Amino acid sequence: MSPSPAPLAGFRLLVVEDDYNIASELGMVLGAAGATVIGPHPDAESALAALAAGRxxxxxxDIHLGPGITAYPVADRLEQMGVPYLFATGNVLRPQDPMLRGRPYLEKPISDRLLVRSLAQLLAPSEAPPPGA
Incomplete structure (x- = not known):
């Protein structure tokens, strides 16, 4: 029996996380699941520069990237580009921000399995309903 393919094989994933240890762990987990990791980027400026270089x-x-600094500018740009994303944050009080409505949201600490499964679902092609349905 052949091993199952890596669930994120072939996907290029941007990671925005300001905590070095968490960023390193995210990179290892996503890489082990087959993804090519872009970053990780510790701030919105470097993440936006990476987005300018390619989709x-x-x-x-991560939502909070330092005192008073958020990843929302990156989320805005991803929205404009039509790129799916999820938030992974340690902020236990989910902000009542319209930016988060309808967005996948994982609370840290996140199990490796949950992160990979959530991303695989997020990136899975949506199935169109059959004609006439």
Missing amino acids: PDGAVL
Whole structure:
């Protein structure tokens, strides 16, 4: 029996995370799942520069990147580009921000399995309903 393919094989994923240890772990987990990791980027400026250089297939964004600094500018740009993304944050009080409505949201600490499964679902092609349905 052949091993199952890596669930994120072929996907290029932008990672925006300001905590070095968490960023390193995210990179290892996503890489082991077959993804090509863009970053990780510790701030919105470097993430936006990476987006200017090329379109990723998806993204994982920490919301808070320092005192008073968020990844929302990156999320805005991803929206404009039509790139799916999810938020992964340690902020236990989910902000009542319209930016988060309808967005996948994972609360840290996140299990490796949950992160990979959530991204695989986010990136899976949506199935169109059959004609006449």
